[in-house]
Amino acid sequence: GQSQLSVKNAPSEVKELAQTLTMLLSRLSQSWKQEREFVSNVSHELRTPLTIVHGYLQSVLRRQNNLTQTQQEALETAASEAERTIRLLQDLLDLARADSGYLYFQMKSYVLNDLIEEVVMMAKKYSDRIIKIESKVDRIEVKADYSRLKQVLLNLIDNAIKYSEIDTPIAFKLNQLEDRAIVEVCDRGYGIPLQQQARIFERFYRVDESRSHTTGGCGLGLSIVKTLVEGMGGSVSVQSKLGEGSTFTISLPMYSSAI
Numbered sequence: 001g002q003s004q005l006s007v008k009n010a011p012s013e014v015k016e017l018a019q020t021l022t023m024l025l026s027r028l029s030q031s032w033k034q035e036r037e038f039v040s041n042v043s044h045e046l047r048t049p050l051t052i053v054h055g056y057l058q059s060v061l062r063r064q065n066n067l068t069q070t071q072q073e074a075l076e077t078a079a080s081e082a083e084r085t086i087r088l089l090q091d092l093l094d095l096a097r098a099d100s101g102y103l104y105f106q107m108k109s110y111v112l113n114d115l116i117e118e119v120v121m122m123a124k125k126y127s128d129r130i131i132k133i134e135s136k137v138d139r140i141e142v143k144a145d146y147s148r149l150k151q152v153l154l155n156l157i158d159n160a161i162k163y164s165e166i167d168t169p170i171a172f173k174l175n176q177l178e179d180r181a182i183v184e185v186c187d188r189g190y191g192i193p194l195q196q197q198a199r200i201f202e203r204f205y206r207v208d209e210s211r212s213h214t215t216g217g218c219g220l221g222l223s224i225v226k227t228l229v230e231g232m233g234g235s236v237s238v239q240s241k242l243g244e245g246s247t248f249t250i251s252l253p254m255y256s257s258a259i
């Protein structure tokens with residue numbers, strides 16, 4: 001295969017070395033495969049019981065109206081921590097699937113403007129931030145997986161909310177550039193230092209652990225964004241200035257140009 005080194009006419013020492021290397025490579029790829037399967041199995045095994053726990057917590061919170069405030073708060077914290085962990089496990093599962101080529105997309109065409117409105121409505125349910133939509137085009141149709149793109153946009157809006165002060169605005173900007181649909185998520189928040197901008201898409205990478213500590217993420221959001229967007233034939237990039245804010249730009253193939 002590809003990992004077989006070709007050293008036909010080389011001296012025997014080189015041949016031996018090549019054999020050793022080939023063997024090492026195959027062991028490595030075997031162990032990567034095992035690691036992926038391990039992450040995937042563990043995530044799956046943890047997600048199921050946690051979903052049940054979360055369900056019970058929700059139903060107690062809904063049905064019991066004689067809880068003390070302390071009890072109510074304790075249960076709410078437990079439920080939201082369970083929910084956060086379920087999302088983390090789902091992210092790990094998605095990344096493990098993407099690594100082994102088993103992340104599938106249900107590509108269909110739809111109007112991007114509608115999806116963005118839905119995302120803004122969802123974000124407004126858990127945050128009272130001002131979120132504007134500025135669109136240079138009335139209707140822009142893309143070909144992408146609806147729920148995966150929703151996940152991408154929710155991750156970005158979530159970050160814009162987390163990494164900015166409460167009184168600053170957030171905006172979705174929608175545009176068309178040749179045969180690509182362009183979505184920008186803009187905030188006027190803390191910004192990201194230039195030398196770290198390339199690394200934020202890496203798994204578990206967080207710019208400032210001390211500040212990020214309080215925001216409850218774990219550094220997987222943007223790696224999911226990148227994996228999903230690229231899986232749908234798009235790309236993602238960031239422009240940011242420390243102390244001024246950040247803009248995350250997604251470029252997606254439009255319906256007419258999509259294969």
Ligand code: ADP
Nearest residue numbers: 159160163200206207212217218219220221222
């Ligand atoms: P998480 O938010 O869980 O830490 P992400 O992968 O979504 O993980 O983001 C990685 C890091 O990039 C964050 O920890 C944060 O430091 C930085 N970051 C992401 N989005 C923004 C933003 N809009 N403004 C400033 N920093 C950001």
